[in-house]
Amino acid sequence: MAREKRSERDREESDLTEKLVSINRVSKTVKGGKRFGFAALLVVGDGKGRIGVAHGKAREVPDAIKKASDRARRDMIRVPLREGRTIHHDVQGRFGAGKVLLRVAPAGTGIIAGGPMRAVFEALGIQDVVAKAQGTSNPYNMVYATIEALKSMQSPRAVANRRSKKISDIVASREAGKPKSEQNLEGEIALEEAAE
Numbered sequence: 623m624a625r626e627k628r629s630e631r632d633r634e635e636s637d638l639t640e641k642l643v644s645i646n647r648v649s650k651t652v653k654g655g656k657r658f659g660f661a662a663l664l665v666v667g668d669g670k671g672r673i674g675v676a677h678g679k680a681r682e683v684p685d686a687i688k689k690a691s692d693r694a695r696r697d698m699i700r701v702p703l704r705e706g707r708t709i710h711h712d713v714q715g716r717f718g719a720g721k722v723l724l725r726v727a728p729a730g731t732g733i734i735a736g737g738p739m740r741a742v743f744e745a746l747g748i749q750d751v752v753a754k755a756q757g758t759s760n761p762y763n764m765v766y767a768t769i770e771a772l773k774s775m776q777s778p779r780a781v782a783n784r785r786s787k788k789i790s791d792i793v794a795s796r797e798a799g800k801p802k803s804e805q806n807l808e809g810e811i812a813l814e815e816a817a818e
Contacts (some may be wrong), residue, residue: 640691641665641741644761645683663738663762664690666698667745670706674698675742675769677762699769702777705729707749710778715771720763724771725752738764746772 643663649656660683667673674697678689704710704726712725722739727750733743735753738761743751755764782789 638666638668638695639745640694641667641745642687643738643741643765645686648679660686662686662690663765664694665741665745665765666691666694667742667747669745669747671701671703671747672698673701673742673746673769673772675765699773701746701772701775702780703746703748704777706747708751709748709772709775711775713771713775715767715769715774717766717770718760718763719758720760720767721756722764722767722771723754723756724768727752736764737761739768741765742768742772 641664643665645663646661647658648661649658651657659679659681661677661679662683663675663677664687665673665675674694676690676693676697678686678691678693680686680689702710707729708726709724710726712723715722715724727734729750731750731752733740733748733751733753735743735751736755736759739753739755742765743753753768755767758764778789778793781787782791
């Protein structure tokens with residue numbers, strides 16, 4: 623029984639993708655001089671809505687990456703995705719001096735985001751999103767602000783449960799809030815697909 627669980631966990635962990643965001647050489651001043659080490663910032667995701675981020679420090683680069691990987695795998699969160707390709711709604715996140723704005727994008731847009739944020743979206747499995755970082759270009763603050771934004775996102779199912787409504791009511795009100803041009807465009811696309 624325990625062996626089966628272990629093999630299942632190993633298979634699940636092998637599906638995870640790791641993306642190294644940044645690596646810094648850091649030093650600690652001690653009595654005899656400076657002791658150098660490395661700090662690694664790593665993002666781990668399964669490409670299906672689970673993401674973890676962590677940093678690790680060690681005397682050697684591989685050890686720092688392994689520490690970060692272990693922490694990130696341990697602290698993974700689940701993020702609801704819309705159609706498995708984008709976020710449900712526009713959202714902002716803050717961490718330290720970093721502020722990020724994430725916006726929903728139509729299919730085919732791709733990931734329009736800076737380097738550290740792009741790593742988060744690719745590991746998470748998002749294919750279409752527009753993101754803007756403000757306030758800082760520090761990769762730590764950008765990544766953690768992106769994670770904070772993703773944590774605050776809510777799926778229509780969660781909103782419907784909280785408000786004791788049907789999911790269709792929530793989605794209908796979201797569609798009603800869109801500009802007319804977007805509604806017309808989606809209607810035309812649906813008609814074209816039906817014709818094919």
